Amino acid sequence: MIRVDGRTLRCADVVTAAATEGPLDIDVSIAALRGAEHAWKLAEDLSTRRIVYGRTTGVGANKDDVVTGEDPAEHGRRLLRSHAGGSGDAMPGGQVRAMMLIRLNQLLAGRSGASPALIGALATAVKTGALPLVHRFGAIGTGDLAPLAETALALTGERPWLHGELPPVPVHAGDALAFMSSNAATLAEATLSAMRLDTLARASHAVAGLTYVALDGNPEAYATPVHEARPHAGQVACAAEMRRLLGMHGTPPPGRRIQDPFGLRAFPQVQGPALDAIHYLRDVLAVEINASTENPMISTVHQDAYHHAHFHTAYVSTALDQARATVHQVAELSVARLGDLLEPEFTGLRPFLAAGPPGSSGLMILEYVAHDALTELRQAALPATLGTAVVSRGIEDHASFSTQAARAATAAAAAYQQVLACELVAAVRALRIRKAKLVDLPVRAAYEAASAVLDPRLDDRPLTEDIRHAVEILDVLARI
Numbered sequence: 001m002i003r004v005d006g007r008t009l010r011c012a013d014v015v016t017a018a019a020t021e022g023p024l025d026i027d028v029s030i031a032a033l034r035g036a037e038h039a040w041k042l043a044e045d046l047s048t049r050r051i052v053y054g055r056t057t058g059v060g061a062n063k064d065d066v067v068t069g070e071d072p073a074e075h076g077r078r079l080l081r082s083h084a085g086g087s088g089d090a091m092p093g094g095q096v097r098a099m100m101l102i103r104l105n106q107l108l109a110g111r112s113g114a115s116p117a118l119i120g121a122l123a124t125a126v127k128t129g130a131l132p133l134v135h136r137f138g139a140i141g142t143g144d145l146a147p148l149a150e151t152a153l154a155l156t157g158e159r160p161w162l163h164g165e166l167p168p169v170p171v172h173a174g175d176a177l178a179f180m181s182s183n184a185a186t187l188a189e190a191t192l193s194a195m196r197l198d199t200l201a202r203a204s205h206a207v208a209g210l211t212y213v214a215l216d217g218n219p220e221a222y223a224t225p226v227h228e229a230r231p232h233a234g235q236v237a238c239a240a241e242m243r244r245l246l247g248m249h250g251t252p253p254p255g256r257r258i259q260d261p262f263g264l265r266a267f268p269q270v271q272g273p274a275l276d277a278i279h280y281l282r283d284v285l286a287v288e289i290n291a292s293t294e295n296p297m298i299s300t301v302h303q304d305a306y307h308h309a310h311f312h313t314a315y316v317s318t319a320l321d322q323a324r325a326t327v328h329q330v331a332e333l334s335v336a337r338l339g340d341l342l343e344p345e346f347t348g349l350r351p352f353l354a355a356g357p358p359g360s361s362g363l364m365i366l367e368y369v370a371h372d373a374l375t376e377l378r379q380a381a382l383p384a385t386l387g388t389a390v391v392s393r394g395i396e397d398h399a400s401f402s403t404q405a406a407r408a409a410t411a412a413a414a415a416y417q418q419v420l421a422c423e424l425v426a427a428v429r430a431l432r433i434r435k436a437k438l439v440d441l442p443v444r445a446a447y448e449a450a451s452a453v454l455d456p457r458l459d460d461r462p463l464t465e466d467i468r469h470a471v472e473i474l475d476v477l478a479r480i
Contacts, residue, residue: 005029006109014191017101018094022129035110039298043113052305054177060392072173079176086135086146098188100126102289111292115172121155130164141400143311144185152179181294183313186403193409194281202478206446207424209245211337214430218255221265235272245443263337274326281319317402321383324412328381331419335370341426353429355458366422373418380412421470445480
């Protein structure tokens with residue numbers, strides 16, 4: 001059961017929601033619902049006594065246009081209709097489910113001023129697995145206005161549902177902006193991609209460990225005294241994990257070479273920044289998915305409304321940019337290790353780990369696949385934060401582009417897992433041919449898990465299924 005109280009939602013809960021098709025078991029805090037209701041009543045009262053952006057005024061460059069002579073609820077309906085202009089393909093169902101859970105949790109933080117009816121309808125949709133049609137395009141990191149407006153209109157009965165359906169709820173005064181003032185869709189994709197990158201980063205230790213054994217690596221590169229001399233957290237953690245997987249207790253036997261290629265020797269120094277960046281990204285997202293981002297913020301403690309810029313997600317976009325850039329460097333090392341595995345000088349085996357007649361290609365094609373994926377990853381690693389946008393007649397004159405950074409992170413994770421899979425296929429084949437001794441090493445569990453799903457045949461044949469199975473087993477390797 002996932003606890004939803006506006007304070008304690010976890011990134012892992014978001015992943016669970018995305019992976020759950022159909023009803024989701026959530027526990028909605030009654031106290032949080034009461035707090036949200038108090039904020040709604042306060043917002044209603046404040047709107048009769050002072051100007052409140054989006055409730056008594058227009059939005060964006062229309063901020064100075066005071067709404068008069070119109071039913072406030074109708075003003076809200078017009079705001080939702082005008083902002084529900086998403087375009088492109090439908091957003092993936094898993095991301096929509098994650099978005100809805102995050103938005104529900106944020107609303108339960110009790111500072112939006114959204115009506116209990118709308119919050120309750122969203123909670124019901126999450127519980128029952130109802131899924132609105134939400135489009136992919138419509139945000140630049142300053143609020144997911146289009147996706148959330150589409151979601152709100154589905155709840156009010158004006159837009160379609162892809163799966164399930166709820167009785168429509170009325171739009172109350174102030175509901176529109178209160179519901180739209182969030183980056184929940186962006187945070188959903190960012191969280192899912194961050195957690196995937198985290199899994200791949202953990203799996204990469206086992207993959208690199210198998211390559212280390214296949215290449216008779218030099219253990220000095222991972223030695224404790226080496227990393228105590230420059231103790232960056234991620235680097236130290238990576239070296240310790242490699243020592244654990246490779247059973248480096250006491251003085252391990254020397255490797256084949258005095259110094260290994262960078263793919264093995266510099267792995268902790270390159271993997272370390274990626275581990276640190278992903279850890280930081282997860283910390284940022286843990287704050288964001290439990291944050292009150294609505295503008296204006298309704299404070300029941302201070303009995304007032306505050307206009308602010310929490311819709312701006314520079315923390316998210318810069319953390320995503322850093323994570324993608326560091327993962328790209330780690331992927332470069334994986335491709336380099338793949339090249340080493342196919343080189344007789346490093347393995348003592350035939351070129352490309354071939355086992356057929358002279359001229360057999362063996363795993364030659366894996367380098368092409370890996371470099372293709374690495375190029376995709378390189379493009380995805382380009383910073384999203386270097387540009388900006390000026391919109392709404394110049395009033396909104398900066399954008400974080402966290403939405404685009406999150407999409408790029410999704411692409412980066414997809415490409416990186418292909419790179420790791422290619423290295424894994426080659427490492428397992430090299431170990432099979434060599435009949436390497438893994439009996440006393442913890443990394444043996446990784447070899448056995450991968451060997452169980454990878455085709456043992458060594459003849460020249462299509463490797464598509466081998467790569468697919470290698471991708472699928474990475475989740476298991478991450479837990480070894």
